[in-house]
Amino acid sequence: MLELKNYNMVYPNGKVGAKDINLKIESGDIFAFIGHNGAGKTTTIKSIVGINGITKGDILIDGISIKDKPIECKKKIAYVPDNPDVYTALTGIQYINLVADIFKVSKEDRQKLTEYYANELELKSALNNPISTYSHGMKQKLVLISAFVHSPKLLILDEPFVGLDPKASFKLKQIMKDFVQSGGAIFFSTHVLEVAEKLCNKVAIIKNGEIVVSGSMNEIKKNKSLESVFLESENE
Amino acid sequence: MNNLKILIKNNFNILAGTLQGKKKRASSIVATTFITLGALGILALCFLQAYSMFVGFAPIGLIDLCMFHAIIITISVLVIMGVMRVSTNTKANDVDFLLALPIKKSTIVLSKLINKYLFDLFFVFLFFVPYWIFYLVYEFSISILITSIVMTFIFPLLSVGISNIIDFVIVRLFNKFKLASLYKSFFSILLYMIIIGLMLLKTFSYSFVTADSLQSYFSDRPISNAILQFLVSTNWLNVLIVLSITILPFVLGIILYIYNLGKTFLAYQSNKTTLKFGNGKSEFGILLKKEIFTYASTPAYIINTIIGPILILALGILFVMIDPSVLQLYFGMDTSNQYFAGLVAIIFCAINSLSTISSSSISLEGKNFWILKSTPVNQKQLLLAKSLLHLIIVLPTTLISSIIISIFLRLSLINCLIIFVLPTLFIAIMAFGGVLINLFLPKFDWEEEVAVVKQSMAVLVSMIAGIIVALVPLILYLLLDLSVVYLFLITSGIYLIILIGIITMLFTKGTNLLSKL
Numbered sequence A: 001m002l003e004l005k006n007y008n009m010v011y012p013n014g015k016v017g018a019k020d021i022n023l024k025i026e027s028g029d030i031f032a033f034i035g036h037n038g039a040g041k042t043t044t045i046k047s048i049v050g051i052n053g054i055t056k057g058d059i060l061i062d063g064i065s066i067k068d069k070p071i072e073c074k075k076k077i078a079y080v081p082d083n084p085d086v087y088t089a090l091t092g093i094q095y096i097n098l099v100a101d102i103f104k105v106s107k108e109d110r111q112k113l114t115e116y117y118a119n120e121l122e123l124k125s126a127l128n129n130p131i132s133t134y135s136h137g138m139k140q141k142l143v144l145i146s147a148f149v150h151s152p153k154l155l156i157l158d159e160p161f162v163g164l165d166p167k168a169s170f171k172l173k174q175i176m177k178d179f180v181q182s183g184g185a186i187f188f189s190t191h192v193l194e195v196a197e198k199l200c201n202k203v204a205i206i207k208n209g210e211i212v213v214s215g216s217m218n219e220i221k222k223n224k225s226l227e228s229v230f231l232e233s234e235n236e
Numbered sequence B: 001m002n003n004l005k006i007l008i009k010n011n012f013n014i015l016a017g018t019l020q021g022k023k024k025r026a027s028s029i030v031a032t033t034f035i036t037l038g039a040l041g042i043l044a045l046c047f048l049q050a051y052s053m054f055v056g057f058a059p060i061g062l063i064d065l066c067m068f069h070a071i072i073i074t075i076s077v078l079v080i081m082g083v084m085r086v087s088t089n090t091k092a093n094d095v096d097f098l099l100a101l102p103i104k105k106s107t108i109v110l111s112k113l114i115n116k117y118l119f120d121l122f123f124v125f126l127f128f129v130p131y132w133i134f135y136l137v138y139e140f141s142i143s144i145l146i147t148s149i150v151m152t153f154i155f156p157l158l159s160v161g162i163s164n165i166i167d168f169v170i171v172r173l174f175n176k177f178k179l180a181s182l183y184k185s186f187f188s189i190l191l192y193m194i195i196i197g198l199m200l201l202k203t204f205s206y207s208f209v210t211a212d213s214l215q216s217y218f219s220d221r222p223i224s225n226a227i228l229q230f231l232v233s234t235n236w237l238n239v240l241i242v243l244s245i246t247i248l249p250f251v252l253g254i255i256l257y258i259y260n261l262g263k264t265f266l267a268y269q270s271n272k273t274t275l276k277f278g279n280g281k282s283e284f285g286i287l288l289k290k291e292i293f294t295y296a297s298t299p300a301y302i303i304n305t306i307i308g309p310i311l312i313l314a315l316g317i318l319f320v321m322i323d324p325s326v327l328q329l330y331f332g333m334d335t336s337n338q339y340f341a342g343l344v345a346i347i348f349c350a351i352n353s354l355s356t357i358s359s360s361s362i363s364l365e366g367k368n369f370w371i372l373k374s375t376p377v378n379q380k381q382l383l384l385a386k387s388l389l390h391l392i393i394v395l396p397t398t399l400i401s402s403i404i405i406s407i408f409l410r411l412s413l414i415n416c417l418i419i420f421v422l423p424t425l426f427i428a429i430m431a432f433g434g435v436l437i438n439l440f441l442p443k444f445d446w447e448e449e450v451a452v453v454k455q456s457m458a459v460l461v462s463m464i465a466g467i468i469v470a471l472v473p474l475i476l477y478l479l480l481d482l483s484v485v486y487l488f489l490i491t492s493g494i495y496l497i498i499l500i501g502i503i504t505m506l507f508t509k510g511t512n513l514l515s516k517l
Helices: A041-048 A070-074 A092-102 A107-120 A136-148 A166-181 A193-199 A217-221 A226-235 B003-020 B025-060 B063-084 B095-099 B105-127 B129-138 B142-174 B180-203 B214-219 B222-232 B236-260 B283-296 B299-305 B307-321 B324-331 B340-352 B363-374 B379-408 B413-440 B457-470 B472-480 B484-516
Strands: A002-010 A016-025 A030-034 A056-061 A077-080 A154-158 A185-189 A202-207 A210-216
Touching: A002 A041, A016 A041, A016 A202, A016 A210, A030 A041, A030 A166, A030 A193, A041 A056, A041 A154, A041 A185, A077 A136, A092 A107, A092 A136, A092 B003, A107 A136, A107 A166, A136 A166, A166 A185, A166 A193, A193 A226, A202 A217, A202 A226, A210 A217, A210 A226, A217 A226, B003 B105, B025 B063, B025 B105, B025 B129, B063 B105, B063 B129, B063 B142, B063 B180, B063 B214, B063 B222, B063 B299, B095 B105, B105 B129, B105 B142, B105 B236, B129 B142, B142 B180, B142 B222, B142 B236, B180 B283, B180 B299, B180 B307, B214 B222, B222 B236, B283 B299, B283 B379, B299 B307, B307 B340, B307 B379, B340 B379, B340 B413, B340 B457, B340 B472, B340 B484, B379 B413, B379 B484, B413 B457, B413 B484, B457 B472, B472 B484
Parallel strands: A030 A185, A030 A202, A077 A154, A154 A185
Antiparallel strands: A002 A016, A002 A056, A202 A210
8 A cells, every 4th residue: 555665855955854764554554653753754754645755765655656646646645744734714614625626525425424524523513613713633633534535545644643632532543443444554653652552553663764663563562562662762 | 626726716715714714704794895995996096196197298299108107117016026925935834735635736836826916916907907098098009908908917927927936046045044034034125125226216217208218218128118019019029028028937937836846945954062041131132132033034024014114215315316306306396495304204204104013013923922921021021122123123224314315415404303303203103003003903813924914904004004194294284384393393292292192002001902912
């Protein structure tokens, strides 16, 4: 579903954002991407979704290169950024309609999916309000609903649990599990190691733009906690 | 619906949502009506200006000069619009969102430029369309009608193209530097000064053009002349010239915009490992330093508020450079006339009413307002620092121009006092009054600084109030027909009373308002 092949990203000022990253995420995977602040998580995620360029190597979505066919790839992806910067002058439903229009979602499908996810995340009653009246958590929920409204194959989430209330966090975990059970794949960055440990079957730890640990959760952890593994990798 | 249509529809939804704000639909209707009436009023004034010009120049065979004037003014306004808009492309915070969607980069860019194009088209309707309508009234021809319509719609491409080209240059040149924002601001000011200087130099002398000197006057201004020739006598060379000064910058601008879109230009990063700690300066000093730093590092703030001081400085220099007979023609009086300085003072005050630095200073705190609210900042000192920033930025150029004019035009003592005292009091009123207005009309919920420094209600109210205050001496003169000494004394008295009233209110009710925000 998602493959990073010798992916490198160097910024115009020469700073290395990512170096020789090789990762593979299959359908059914929930892949945790962990690292300290500034390690290169968001840089990598932005390259996967086509915001950042790729200096060397390639990223394949369902076997298609994002470098060669970005539009084809983006049609299969839903991206939830770490900071839900959405058009505050729009109402919630206008924002969902915008995303659904771009992904050519039929009226029936968008209505069905929006109602389902808005009910799950308890945002339905606020969808007709301007986004400017939303809290951070409500914006996060709105972006999550708009991510699911076009039935993506691959979900890229950057710190999705930040700002969510406990109930919404629980619901999101359920939604993520359901999503991968129906054949999707999730690649997500997080600092909440307990969540990653319980939710994910694969994990990679990035440090200064390089992958230092990667593999299945059980392989990596062995009989330790993910927190111990992470701290050990940081101290190396 | 294709993606371009979807994004354009989204732009209109955002505009409608911005007008509506968080309040009821009624406020949206009021805001729309207010804006529409304002726009129609300005359009009517522009038609009136064009009409007066044609009525004056047509009988003496200078009809082409009216069109020429319209072309120069339109180009100048469009170039200024282009410079004013610099930095908005790269600062747009929906770029990541749009880039992650399955939309072509060219579609994203076009959807963004259409907004700007339509906005600038409005200015072309103000400054260009009335002139060609009157031109056709005097000399109707189908070809001129067609070329005028074509020109109307391709004119805005110039400003859109210019802003994208400058944006590209600025991002590439300055982003790697520590003081990138400051360099961007100074670069924009420099561009402003060049444009305004050129505009004044190229337009100030048209009143002396005669039928005999018309051609040499035109040929001294080749770009505007090419557009004029395109309108009145279309030939392939003129078509090529017009295309190269409108469509070429536009296309180049689009290419550069697409090229820059999505590229992450990391800001300056220091190699220093030692940290420099402050030594506990005075609270007021820190607050003032913060205001100055905010101003200097916010190009949109500078670009949209610096035009007044630059115009005044340019006028001061122009007064010295141009022939006294030109001044006499424009002012309708000799520079030794007792009312001359009064008129200059009114012009200085009116221009300074465009400088609305203080009236957006509270709103500009935006999402950072919590810092001031949650720290034990002395509110009076905060308000004083914001007012003082306005004085620091606006007052010096007015004083310099006043000194230049007083010395070079050898003004009498009373005239010197007039051009020093009235603008100084006026600027103080704008400085303190702006902060007070902003306290009554704050706007913290914004995405880009330009929404506050250019489009907020506080700025609009401040400008209108400023113009009314600036016209006080003129109104007094028309009503009471006083001598210049009495006029000066009464106006100074009124300005002083207004200023004391505003300062008293700012430091009493103002601090209460601030604590309730």
